[in-house]
Amino acid sequence: MDRAAILLQTSIFRDLSIPDVEELLPDLRERTYDRGQVVWVEGAQAEELVVVAEGQLKAYRVSADGREVILAVYPAVAVTGEVGLFHPRGTRWLGLDAMTPTTCLLLRRAPLLSFLSRHPAAMQRMLEEISITAVAAASSLSRIAFDPIGRRVAGALVALADAYGEATPDGISITLRLSQGELASHVAASRENVNRALVALTAAGAISHRGGHFHIHDRAALEQAAGT
CATH class of the missing domain: 2.60.120.10 (Jelly Rolls)
Incomplete structure (x- = not known):
């Protein structure tokens, strides 16, 4: 090393x-x-x-x-x-x-x-x-204190993409390994509520979660969900 x-x-x-x-x-x-x-x-x-x-x-x-x-x-x-x-x-x-x-x-x-x-x-x-x-x-x-869970989830993913994102052919891959449960802990919300927010973002084509990593496919849609 x-x-x-x-x-x-x-x-x-x-x-x-x-x-x-x-x-x-x-x-x-x-x-x-x-x-x-x-x-x-x-x-x-x-x-x-x-x-x-x-x-x-x-x-x-x-x-x-x-x-x-x-x-x-x-x-x-x-x-x-x-x-x-x-x-x-x-x-x-x-x-x-x-x-x-x-x-x-x-x-x-x-x-x-x-x-x-x-x-x-x-x-x-x-x-x-x-x-x-x-x-x-x-x-x-x-x-x-102020943001609903869906906005917190989207905002966290935008921030993680800014800090740890790598460009890929289909968008941005967040290099951190992060499970859905760990993301829930990150935004201080229940796993069930965070999963509902992620399902909505996935259905909209904004994100996916594969191999322990989140992938951003539509940053504009994700930023809109985050209120930014």
């Missing part, structure tokens, strides 16, 4: 050079997780930044009655853990599990802070990531 190349693909370190990121290599720790394995639980001590080298993670919360809400999904070369790492309490505010077999690169807080102090470009990207996380959390709360 070329750890330097992986770091250079991330949102935080992408502006740097190979010699820059090579400074971090002695402090990186590699760990592999099986599908469904816990990376950390909500409330755990936040000690490391996580770079997804291969696979896919989900950040989530579980209600008192056992319902799961997925707040974010992290595919390869995504970075997570920065919010808890820099929060005054130093704890994780969400649980984090592997959705597929996943390999991560872990970097502890002290060497990360030392590195950021020497590389202002990476520091700026880190602050941007924390800001993006804050805006996403506020937007998610607003959608849950």
Whole structure:
């Protein structure tokens, strides 16, 4: 595994050079997780930044009655853990599990802070990531409060297509592996209600779901359903 190349693909370190990121290599720790394995639980001590080298993670919360809400999904070369790492309490505010077999690169807080102090470009990207996380959390709360389920489902698919879409001959394929149940957790709705929304979008020719991936065939129709 070329750890330097992986770091250079991330949102935080992408502006740097190979010699820059090579400074971090002695402090990186590699760990592999099986599908469904816990990376950390909500409330755990936040000690490391996580770079997804291969696979896919989900950040989530579980209600008192056992319902799961997925707040974010992290595919390869995504970075997570920065919010808890820099929060005054130093704890994780969400649980984090592997959705597929996943390999991560872990970097502890002290060497990360030392590195950021020497590389202002990476520091700026880190602050941007924390800001993006804050805006996403506020937007998610607003959608849950104000939007009907059909609009939330369509809006989530549009956002996922923007973030993780790849052009195909028949539209856009969302590269994340996401089941209908996981999409329901993502929009904080029951699987039954989300399935009804997906059936309507599929019947309209806007989307399909094959091989664990959502495919967008009519983006205009999907955006109309999302109210955008």
